[in-house]
Amino acid sequence: MSENFIDIRNISRHFGTVKAVDDVSFSIKQGEFFSLLGPSGCGKTTLLRLLAGFESANQGEIFIDGVDVTTMPPNLRPTNMVFQNYAIFPHINVKKNIEFGMRKEKLSKQELENRVQEVLSLVKLEGYEERFSNQLSGGQRQRIALARALIKRPKVLLLDEPLGALDKKLRDEMQIELRNLQKAVGITFVFVTHDQSESISMSDRVAVMNEGQIQQISDPHDLYYNPQNIFVSDFIGTTNFLSSSTGSSNGENIMVKIDQIGEFSIKNKLNIPENDNETVVSIRPEAIVLSPSPIDKGDIVMEGTIENSSYYGELTSFYVRVQGAENPLIASSQRFDNNSFEGNKCYLSINFEDINLLKKE
Amino acid sequence: MKLNENRTLYIYVLIYFGFLYIPVMFLPIFSFNQGIHMAFPLQGFSTEHYEDMWNSPKLFDALWNSIYVGVVSSLMATMLAFFAAKAFTKYKFRGQALSYGAILTPFLIPEIILAIALLVIWVSVGLPLGLTPIIIGHVLFCTPFCMIILIARMEGFDNNLEEASRDLGEGVFMTFWRVSFPILLPGLIAAFLLGFIISFDEFLLAMFLQGSDQTLPIYMWGQLRFARRLPHVLALGAVIIVATSLVVMLAYWLRNVGQPQEKQDLTFKI
Amino acid sequence: MINWWNSLYSRSDNAKAYVLLSPALILVILGMAVPLLAVFSVSFTTQASFEIDYTPTFDRYIEFMDTSSRTGNVLTTLLGRSISISFLVAFFTLITTYPVAYYVAFYVKKNKMLWLVLMTLPFWTSYLLRVFAWKLILGHKGVINASLMTVGFIDEPLGFLMYSQTAVVITLAHAWAAFALLPLYVSLEKIDYSLIEASHDLGCTKFETFWRVVWPLSLPGVIGAVLIIFIPTVGDYVTPALVGGTEGRMLSNMIQTYFGRANNFPLGAASAVIMLISVALVTIAVNVVTKRLTQRL
CATH class of the missing domain: 3.40.50.300 (P-loop containing nucleotide triphosphate hydrolases)
Structure with missing residues (x-):
């Protein structure tokens, strides 16, 4: 009832x-x-x-x-x-x-x-x-x-x-x-x-x-x-969308090839079919950790250049260009680091669990 | 932001308002003049014409007829206009412009055509002329006016208020009685008063459709022919002008009661 | 099934609106449309002493148009005069009220409401009395003549003041002033003042600004004012009857005679139909011309 x-x-x-x-x-x-x-x-x-x-x-x-x-x-x-x-x-x-x-x-x-x-x-x-x-x-x-x-x-x-x-x-x-x-x-x-x-x-x-x-x-x-x-x-919050295609799946996990970043095995929560070119991955800005030097935390670590930043008080958004990527990635960080000015090199790290695989519409 | 003073224009406007008002002022002025000649120089102050007016039983018969016709036709016109205004302000529907035009037409066409149309139909059906056809003519003539006034007032009406009342448990009728009617009451009274004035002053329809019962304008028209009877018509005219002005100002005030400043308006959009 | 519901609901607003409109629409149909049709049919009949001969005929229209006969001559003259007087009234009212509306729209800062009341108040006082007031003013022993003679400016009353077309035009222009003032004021009030400033900023003089910005933007009000005065005045009866004399007689006075003393309903009906058609034609013409003009602007 x-x-x-x-x-x-x-x-x-x-x-x-x-x-x-x-x-x-x-x-x-x-x-x-x-x-x-x-x-x-x-x-x-x-x-x-x-x-x-x-x-x-x-x-x-x-x-x-x-x-x-x-x-x-x-x-x-x-x-x-x-x-x-x-x-x-x-x-x-x-x-x-x-x-x-x-x-x-x-x-x-x-x-x-x-x-x-x-x-x-x-x-x-x-x-x-x-x-x-x-x-x-x-x-x-x-x-x-x-x-x-x-x-x-x-x-x-x-x-x-x-x-x-x-x-x-x-x-x-x-x-x-x-x-x-x-x-x-x-x-x-x-x-x-x-x-x-x-x-x-x-x-x-x-x-x-x-x-x-x-x-x-x-x-x-x-x-x-x-x-x-x-x-x-x-619609909910801000996110980064990256085109992707799926490979083979073992049931729970699926191989995903993300454009310009690489190929990884992540959780397939929405049961996306295998070998599908029409998929997208979504990564929240706060799931991308920025650091001035390479770190060993995170499943994916990439090198990028800070192109731009917007300061919102409690948060700062950084627009980071990864080598070869079409659009810059948005990463947000609570701490405003003096070293993270535009043009500086930085390292991004992302965990697999923060990557959401979605179907293109 | 407005323009600064323009003296020439101001003087012209004053002269124009003189043109607008001075002719009407002559009626009260002459009504207090001694004797029956309405010409300058004035012969001296006297209230004889008012006494004369007071002692004209036919005048009072005509006055009651006019009040009866005015109240009945304006009441009906206000009701019809209210329903129509509700339709125009609440719904978007097919044939909206056409219906609006149709309701406005009796007011827009030359009045004499409406008058003879009603006369022809009345005579050919074989009904006796009198106050009834006059009332029908006046309802036709007043409804467009009342509707324009009510639409202006109801355009700002928040339909959510009616929905809120329905939501709080009231049916259609009680919603009207407890919400729409009290909120729109000043506008309805204003529409009624202005409709009454129009009917009260209307001459042409009444002239064509009158039977043995005269309305006040018909009575005055009849008196205009006799020089001796003229002065008491002036006195009557003076009274009518003062009374009408007061009623109209009351109606104007009511039209804007409870309206936010920026929405206050006296203009008509046709 | 769904389509059926669909059309039912898309119609429901229409239905609700027409339920509310029905009393007013029924009144207009029964009180105006049907009677107008009756007038129209009577215009095709013949008056035979006290009876009406209902054999359909165009004779009444021929009678009206035939300028070689006395009746036709009088009626066509009166129709032409009604239209020309109405146009004169509309034009005269327009040029006299435009500056007033302009002043109230652009210069009056405080108590705009009071000005609006002042502009419209005379309209509500009895039309009959307003016309009669002009009779007092323009008459042979009226205010103007009497004052001028007292001052010694003239020896005998000015005849053209009373019982003339001039008297009719002045009286009607006074009577219908509110109908011009309001649409003009509304259209002028709507003009965004920054447009006028922009025009000055772009180098226009005051006059150029008026001619190139204010006047074109106020045209809807001007057309509204002209039509709303022209249409009813074509059929005006009281003013020509009171101050027009023979020279100022209009078609309505003749129509009234046909429906009254002359007891010739068919010819009166035909005259009314012709009046209505003329009014409709002029209205359409004015609208077409304005559309052309505004397109060019």
């Missing part, structure tokens, strides 16, 4: 010829913080609106807690939504906004007041009852939108890019707060975002979407270290 708390089966939503959501199936567990991640126009918001009931599916079914909600109107669904622009009613004050959805619950005055105070304290906005939307900051509006949805004690809380309108510092704070809030209330969160770092830092699991289809569903660690295709690998 709890494994398939939300069950999405073969859902499609087409707008004319555009397939916003194209035959998508997956489930979400009870109490999970689940993110839908993807570039704009990938269908993640449409999928969320299908869950909320604002869009009707062309085909497929949606079950929430065992109930078929596919054709249920939004007002009857056990879901509540935090809108991207928060949609705080401008004509009524904060208290009335929060009480808005409680009309049908027929609570006594005291009970209602208790519930309001409860959610207000949950979002840390006690004392704001009389304010109006235009007297609140963006962050405060977002909290009110949360409170207004949470007071309904929904089975699922849907969040449509709720942090998108906030500035970076506030966004970082709210990420932690949202995560803590979710743990405290234990409600299933479905969170839509285009910000990969946001989804990775907050979620139990992430579904990466592109062109109406799910590319990968996994926990953030796997998403980063074991991407299943080029799109996911490219």
Whole structure:
């Protein structure tokens, strides 16, 4: 039951010829913080609106807690939504906004007041009852939108890019707060975002979407270290792609010939077939260790020249040209070494376990 | 960033505003003039024409007719215009431009054509002329106006607010009642008031379609022919001008209530 | 199956929109389109004393066009006059309001709202009373003549002021001012001020900047203003009736007579149809000419 708390089966939503959501199936567990991640126009918001009931599916079914909600109107669904622009009613004050959805619950005055105070304290906005939307900051509006949805004690809380309108510092704070809030209330969160770092830092699991289809569903660690295709690998973080071809395989390992670097035996996590020329390897910048002198750590050690570097404060990215390679490799290092200036020789070392073999698309 | 002062243009604008306003000012001025001759020099201050106006029962009959026609037609026009404005601001649909043009047409074609069209159909169907055909004509004539006003107001309406209400458990009707209606109320009142003014002042449709019941403009038109009766029409005109201006200013204020500064606008886009 | 759903949903927005539009559209169809068709059909009939003879005939149009007969002569003259007066009004209103709209769009910094209210307020006061006010001003014993005679500037009233085409044009230009001011203001207000600065920067004088930048960019407003004044004034009745006299009579006054005292619905209907067609033709012509002109710019 709890494994398939939300069950999405073969859902499609087409707008004319555009397939916003194209035959998508997956489930979400009870109490999970689940993110839908993807570039704009990938269908993640449409999928969320299908869950909320604002869009009707062309085909497929949606079950929430065992109930078929596919054709249920939004007002009857056990879901509540935090809108991207928060949609705080401008004509009524904060208290009335929060009480808005409680009309049908027929609570006594005291009970209602208790519930309001409860959610207000949950979002840390006690004392704001009389304010109006235009007297609140963006962050405060977002909290009110949360409170207004949470007071309904929904089975699922849907969040449509709720942090998108906030500035970076506030966004970082709210990420932690949202995560803590979710743990405290234990409600299933479905969170839509285009910000990969946001989804990775907050979620139990992430579904990466592109062109109406799910590319990968996994926990953030796997998403980063074991991407299943080029799109996911490219969309999450920064990476180096190198063309490659496979040789023979012994089941677990496979021989891979990486252009201009060499031929190695690495793990074949995605069961790429033997003798395939259409493959690519992905190596994260932080998996490439730079040093001024040759070192014996690492499975592959190469010599290169630093062509360029960008300093980001906590990290520095180096663009290193390896003899004969088409593009420079990006390597990032936490320490800014005075000797690693442009034009200097350096040595790169890479471990086999950090090389991901992917199929070309 | 704006241009600096331009004195010549400023003086011209002042003269133009004089051209715009001074003619209308003569009605109140002459309405307080003694005697029945509307010419300078003024004969002296008197309120006799206002007393005369007060003692014209036919005038009050016409006034009530006009108020009745104005309220009914503007109420209907505002409702039709609201639904239409909702369609134009919320959906993109096939035949959008054509429908928009169709609804605007009664206001754009020469009014006399609308008037005789209604007259011909009314007479050929064999229905008695009177306030009913006038109301139909006025609804046709006011709906485009109300719609333009409401579209301007509703373009900024956040559809997420309706979705939020649906999401929080309200059905379609309660969503309208608790969210859309209170938010759009100032705009709806403004549309109603301006529609009322248009209907209240409308002459041509009323002239062609009148039965035995006169509206106020028809009454005034009838009085214009008699020099003796003219001054009390001036008094009535002065009252109408003042009252209309107040209502219009109220409507203008309502149109922008609760609108952010940068969205405030009084212009019409046709 | 999927295709069927697809088309159903792509249609659903259309359906929702038309449900909302249906009351207004039904009103326009029943209240305007059907009656206009009735006018159109009546224009092909004949008035026989108190009855209408419904045998279809083009006679009413021939009657209208036949300039050798008295009726035809009068009607074609009135049609021509209606169109020329309306054009004069549109042109006169345009040149008098353009500077005002220009001033409010570019020079007014504070209280723009107040200026907009001032520009449109007279429009809302009774049309009948505004026309009547001009009668007080232009009349033989009116404000202008009386003042000029008191000063001793003239000995007898200026006849051309009242019951003339001049009186009609001035009165209509006053009555329709708001309809020119608003579209002009909207189109001028939209012009990005940096375009004007760029023009100055590139060496244009004030006049050149106006002619080469501001005027072409304001053309949509100009066309809007001209048409929105021209179309309704062609059919204006009150102004010619009150201040036009015989010299200032327009086609509408004749149409009113046919539907009133003269009791000749068929000829009145034919006149109305011809008026509507003329208006449509002029509107199309203005649009075509403007398109050509703007393409050249």
